[in-house]
Amino acid sequence: MVRSGNKLKRIFSIVPLASAVAWAQGAFAQAPQSVFAPAGPVAQTQLNLLSLTLWIAIGIFVVVGSILLYTVIRFRARPGDPIPKQIQGNTTLEVIWTVIPIIILIVIAVPTVRDAFGLASPPPVDDVLNVRVIGYQWWWAFEYPDLGIVTANELRVPVGKVVNLTLESNDVIHSFWVPRLAGKMDVIPNRVNTMWFVAEEAGIYYGQCAEFCGTSHANMRFRVIAQPENEFHAWVEGRRAVEAFSPANDLVARGQAIFESTGTCFACHNVDGTAANGQVGPDLTDFASRTTIAAGLLANTPENLARWLRDPQAVKPGALMPRLPLSDDDIQALTAFLYSLE
């Protein structure tokens, strides 16, 4: 009995377990959408709480699981066993194993309530960036109301600044989730939700819709691009300075003409400085500066763009962008036009 007890102790020794968990956390933190690699205070607070509950859960499992394992080994039937003593229960034990979980739960409950209130509203600072997020099937619009600019699927923010989001939906329920910056908040039609985050390091953060929203829910991806303040301002200024668009060459001009001709792109897409002012699909004013197309689905390369223009539904099932009767020449011209939109 003593020997098997020691064996159990060795098997469940806390040192290798702890290092295994630490190794696993490190490995999982490599993933670009991992909860274990927080890059801001909101995600960090949430990870601290997660770690607390995770360690408590592992601790309880190891202790209670060991007792269960020990019990079934120790009390396995042996030939000639007498009938066991018919014990009905024990009040003292019942009280003990009611009180211990209560104490453990208080350890979780206190920081839970503290953080629920702590994260509910952003830090009281004046210098914030306000962004209006609008969910569409299956892409994201990002409006900067104080800056007067609109973009899509790539949310640019300055490093270290509090970003206040208001979340609205154009159609069904979505959920805005950038694991490395903040836990998710649902995006609900007829409601305005709010959330905030701070990106403390420059970088590209992966995000994705987290509420099932129809056919291409899996493809409703986005990026948060955190840049140093000066780079962010340069982007904003460039974005605002768009004047009347003048095509650099004939191919671009032809692309613009196709874009603006009846029954094509302009009916849904807006491009500042041109006649295109559609409000149904993503704003394309800064198309060339985007890293991805089709809501984070493909790298923004001419080949991918051609693929997308040729047959949107083949790239992204259910995509609401129609498949237009475009010739290869049309696509080449449109591509040239779109890549001139810096």
Next chain:
Amino acid sequence: MATVQESFPTQRAAILPRPKSTTGFWSWVTTVDHKRIGIMYAVTAIFFFLVGGIEALIIRLQLFSPDMNVVSADVFNQLFTMHGTTMVFLAVMPLSAAFFNYLLPLMLGARDVAFPRLNAFSYWLFLFGGIFINTGWFVNAAPAVGWFGYANLTSPAYTPGLATDFWNIGLQILGIGTLVSAFNFIVTIINMRAPGMTLMKMPVFAWTTLVTSFLIIFAFPSVTVGMILLTFDRLFNANFFEVAANADVVLWQHLFWIFGHPEVYILILPAMGIVSEVLPTFARKPLFGYSVMVFSTILIGFLGFAVWSHHMFTVGMGPVVNSIFSLATMAIAIPTGVKIFNWISTLWGGSIRFKAPLLFALGFVWMFMIGGLSGVMHSSAPSNAQQQDTYFVVAHFHYVLIGGAIFALFAGLYYWFPKVTGRLMNEKIGVVNFVLMFIGFNVTFFPMHFLGLMGMPRRIYTYDPALGLQFWNQVSTIGSFILAAGVAVYLYNLAVSLKKGELAGEDPWDARTLEWMLPNPPPVYNFARIPVVSARDEFWARKYEGAPAKEVAAGSEDEEDGIHLPGNSYFPIIMAGMITLFGYGLLYSGALAVAAIILTILSAMGWAFEGVGGTIIYPKGDAE
């Protein structure tokens, strides 16, 4: 058997005569015997379990790597919708109902449930409702809104066609059967216990059935209201969940989860009841802390209604509401933890025989513990914002519903198989069955914890290769096929043991409760004479503790101890069929719907005026 039968005088003329056959197809279609109905529930539920399992395997194949094209996005969405709906409503719940049906009257010392025809009616609604929901597969309109069907994705604007209607109306058909069944069991448990069996002397399985039935009665109306509103939206252009008419779509989530969370306990409490019967038998000790187990079951039932919004922590309810529901959710861990400790204490000091039912029950305790602990992790609202709608949640509830409910139900299938068939399941194949399922299950679902925290949302048919999710998805897919192999071994064992299983004898496990006092399988009237109960584990007390073997006549005195067996009836299946026809009518033809309503009313009248029927049986001469 030296029994004497005579027809019971029919007092009124009936529209349809009572069916006469006692064997063959029609005797099963018209049966009102709780044991036959229980078997039909089990067979149908296992069939749907296989359907849901195949759906799951296709899902796992599609997720094997980011570039798989096993199914399209739309079919994938249909698959996970139907997988969830099937497993919850057509597999786990009815498999629990199979145990309720077959065992409760035997455990309570009753001849049948309180309302045998209603019992048959519940079964037929389950079967027809299951067929109705699955009709979508055959008319290219399988639902794709998730088993939770959040508004306003269910609005005709976003899911046109009949798919969402099959789901919405099918669940209402199932709901009628479930509610009827719940009332039936409550009345049975309250009124039909053997003399001497006070509530606190009932087997714990009867307690979990009672609490589960009350949960059904209080939980189902909420989702039914939601579904009726949705029906009006979809069929008659009402505006309950229409955003353009300023609806608040979150209303659906409240209506759904006030049902949906108690539903979790509707799925798990019967499993806990089964484990609470299996562990004592194989440890040869009584259940430790019986009364604490009973009260913790009741407490879980109450608290189950106070935690629904923890499914909605990311809806934006604010810190006050989130904190309250966090704390209430944590509170549920207390009675649940108490159960774990009592099960372990039941084993402590016992003489544990490692038979297949015990292996599955131990697997239950082990994995339910993991599911419970990850549940506590979810309860913390701020941290939940990183877990909600990810594979971490998928891992959590599969630990509760497979590691918990399914393993316990398998324990029950192995444990009571000899009672139903007179034969034992093959023990060696049973061990293989357990090992494959245990390994397969853990290999499938443990990695999903990692996937969720690495940022994999639920319900996605593909994922970005850059996210580094492929390895664990592959592990999980491989595990799912090991799990499926385990289930296949069970089916093989079932086939082998039905034909050639070792004859069990009346009490193969040296068990403790009343059902094991009966021959295998029990006679149609159950107890020739009803035992008078003086102890919780009455059978054990009679065998080992010299409890008096008192009994009373099963029949009433004016029938000279004859037992009245209710006659079979056509009406349960007819009425269930007409209600289902009404469902099809709503989708396809107003005239059909009206006709089905009239036929439903007529069949209800036929049912009411059917007359008493049945036979009186005199089992006095039984060898028993």
